[in-house]
Amino acid sequence: MAHLDYLKAVLIAPKTRATRFNGRLLQLVNVPRLTLTTLAAHTPFEGVSLKVIDENVENMLTPETLSTSADIVGISAMTPEALRAYEIADMYRRRGIKVVLGGIHPTVLPEEALQHADIVVRGPGGSAWAQILNDFRRGQLKKLYDGYSMQNQRVPLQTEERQLLTSKSVYSIATVQTSEGCPRSCNFCSVKLLHPDFVRYDLEDVIKDIGSVEGRYLIFVDDNLWANKPYAKELFRRMKGLGKTWISQAPITIGLDDELLSLAAQSGCRGVYVGIDSVIEESLRSANKKVVDVAKIPEYIRRIQDRGIFVEAGVIFGFDNEDASVFERTLDVYDKTSVDSLNFHILTPYPSTEIRRILEKEGRIIHNEWDKYDTRHAVFKPAKMSQEQLQEGYEWAWKQSFSLGMIGKRVLHSGHPIYSAIFQLAGMLDHASILEEDGLVSKAVSRFVDKHLKEIPLTARDRNNVQLYCQEMSEPEGCGMPGSYFNEAHYNSRAWDHL
Numbered sequence: 001m002a003h004l005d006y007l008k009a010v011l012i013a014p015k016t017r018a019t020r021f022n023g024r025l026l027q028l029v030n031v032p033r034l035t036l037t038t039l040a041a042h043t044p045f046e047g048v049s050l051k052v053i054d055e056n057v058e059n060m061l062t063p064e065t066l067s068t069s070a071d072i073v074g075i076s077a078m079t080p081e082a083l084r085a086y087e088i089a090d091m092y093r094r095r096g097i098k099v100v101l102g103g104i105h106p107t108v109l110p111e112e113a114l115q116h117a118d119i120v121v122r123g124p125g126g127s128a129w130a131q132i133l134n135d136f137r138r139g140q141l142k143k144l145y146d147g148y149s150m151q152n153q154r155v156p157l158q159t160e161e162r163q164l165l166t167s168k169s170v171y172s173i174a175t176v177q178t179s180e181g182c183p184r185s186c187n188f189c190s191v192k193l194l195h196p197d198f199v200r201y202d203l204e205d206v207i208k209d210i211g212s213v214e215g216r217y218l219i220f221v222d223d224n225l226w227a228n229k230p231y232a233k234e235l236f237r238r239m240k241g242l243g244k245t246w247i248s249q250a251p252i253t254i255g256l257d258d259e260l261l262s263l264a265a266q267s268g269c270r271g272v273y274v275g276i277d278s279v280i281e282e283s284l285r286s287a288n289k290k291v292v293d294v295a296k297i298p299e300y301i302r303r304i305q306d307r308g309i310f311v312e313a314g315v316i317f318g319f320d321n322e323d324a325s326v327f328e329r330t331l332d333v334y335d336k337t338s339v340d341s342l343n344f345h346i347l348t349p350y351p352s353t354e355i356r357r358i359l360e361k362e363g364r365i366i367h368n369e370w371d372k373y374d375t376r377h378a379v380f381k382p383a384k385m386s387q388e389q390l391q392e393g394y395e396w397a398w399k400q401s402f403s404l405g406m407i408g409k410r411v412l413h414s415g416h417p418i419y420s421a422i423f424q425l426a427g428m429l430d431h432a433s434i435l436e437e438d439g440l441v442s443k444a445v446s447r448f449v450d451k452h453l454k455e456i457p458l459t460a461r462d463r464n465n466v467q468l469y470c471q472e473m474s475e476p477e478g479c480g481m482p483g484s485y486f487n488e489a490h491y492n493s494r495a496w497d498h499l
């Protein structure tokens with residue numbers, strides 16, 4: 001292999017059908033994953049030009065538009081994105097360009113991924129990505145890189161890396177992470193497969209990361225930000241006064257700890273997504289989920305809301321002990337609470353999870369169409385109802401829960417009518433897009449929002465990025481896709497100022 005002094009690398013997040021909205025609406029509601037940003041932060045400074053493409057917010061790659069001048073392409077895939085990731089990988093490989101696949105899906109199914117890639121990375125990928133770029137240059141690439149056995153030193157994120165995704169002013173909310181993994185082991189969850197250990201980051205680094213966020217709004221992407229209470233409390237103390245407004249996932253039991261809740265509220269917490277998952281205790285037990293006292297759910301929710309924190313509850317349908325009455329029973333329970341919003345999922349047997357092993361053994365997996373592994377499709381045979389009953393019951397729950405009567409009731413009972421109304425709208429859109437797979441409603445809504453919000457004035461940062469974009473387009477080696485090419489100089493903020 002040729003010795004390369006200057007390497008052109010591309011990182012790609014593939015689009016999935018789960019991304020329902022386009023344009024400004026997507027910009028307002030979507031969450032940027034930290035994946036590409038983190039890999040960009042690990043990309044060696046010297047002699048590498050990096051382009052980042054997030055298909056969720058850019059035009060989809062086609063054989064005509066993909067970069068032919070790239071040397072190496074890294075693609076990330078969670079399970080519902082795997083088929084699209086493979087399509088993109090195949091397109092590049094047909095051009096003779098080396099492809100690296102990483103993320104949770106290639107981690108658990110490396111052999112499958114290797115049918116579409118030259119290199120697969122298992123586990124945490126930052127150090128592996130840096131190593132791959134070096135090995136590529138030296139002509140010493142391997143087929144499989146094991147991220148678990150590498151040092152994986154954390155590289156704090158810089159504003160510039162964040163701008164790789166926000167540079168087209170695409171995302172309005174920033175994401176931050178304080179930990180990897182989760183101390184619990186629910187049998188349907190993939191988290192333990194990617195992160196066997198629960199690792200918390202140094203708080204100094206986390207505060208620096210938060211400092212690299214230009215805007216006010218944050219989402220913590222931790223699977224369990226609140227798992228270690230002393231750590232969480234210290235984080236919230238240090239965040240007080242930073243002027244951020246944030247939301248995260250959380251266990252419902254945070255409702256038991258007054259000090260934790262009040263520190264969270266003072267640090268800017270305004271909403272939590274509580275994965276109660278089921279209001280049937282037997283379902284929780286069967287999934288090895290922490291069993292909560294269902295009778296106490298209304299009280300927990302109210303206690304969180306009393307601190308000015310909005311509560312959205314996540315529900316999973318399809319556990320083995322559940323028959324077709326579960327949908328009505330669940331809505332009855334939530335009807336007696338003041339919950340601000342509900343979000344429904346169908347139990348999904350992701351590869352290599354415990355629940356998948358059980359269902360495989362019993363011959364109950366219906367198919368492996370990964371793009372339907374999105375918690376919106378029943379992909380296995382439930383024990384006490386048919387696959388159709390599970391699918392229809394799930395859709396019925398959305399419809400009931402987002403009927404005008406229910407929305408009105410929740411907005412009125414909510415301590416935060418405005419936040420509640422926004423979340424109800426998002427829920428309605430979610431529900432509408434679930435019922436119409438071809439996306440007509442979401443396309444119409446996206447068009448409406450684009451038309452009415454496009455007059456938002458450009459910020460100084462937007463202008464800077466428009467200039468950057470123009471420069472890219474005149475760059476002969478650019479592939480023509482609106483991504484963000486940059487070279488080693490980009491880390492130097494003065495270089496940005498001069499663009």
Ligand code: B12
Nearest residue numbers: 016018033034035074075076078079080102103124125221
């Ligand atoms: C933010 C997020 C989202 C956002 C995504 C927005 C977007 N723009 O795509 C939203 C909220 C919309 C979302 C939706 C869904 N999500 Co989600 N999401 C996350 C979350 C919380 C954080 C992702 C993140 O930023 N992680 C931090 C980065 C740094 O980690 P990473 O992505 O794993 O990347 C590292 C390695 O995997 C590796 N790597 C990854 N890609 C690559 C590529 C290369 C080339 C290399 C070298 C390395 C590499 O290196 C990285 C650095 O170490 C994760 C849980 C988690 N904590 O990771 C779940 C998670 C990824 N989601 C999951 C699921 C199931 C979903 C949904 C299907 C259902 C749901 N729960 O809502 C939908 C489907 C969305 C879709 N695209 O189809 C599962 C995936 C399980 C699986 N087997 O696929 C996860 C793991 C959560 C879980 N508890 O199981 N999600």
Ligand code: SF4
Nearest residue numbers: 182184185186189223
């Ligand atoms: S479902 Fe939530 S609590 Fe359970 S292991 Fe996964 S991240 Fe942890």
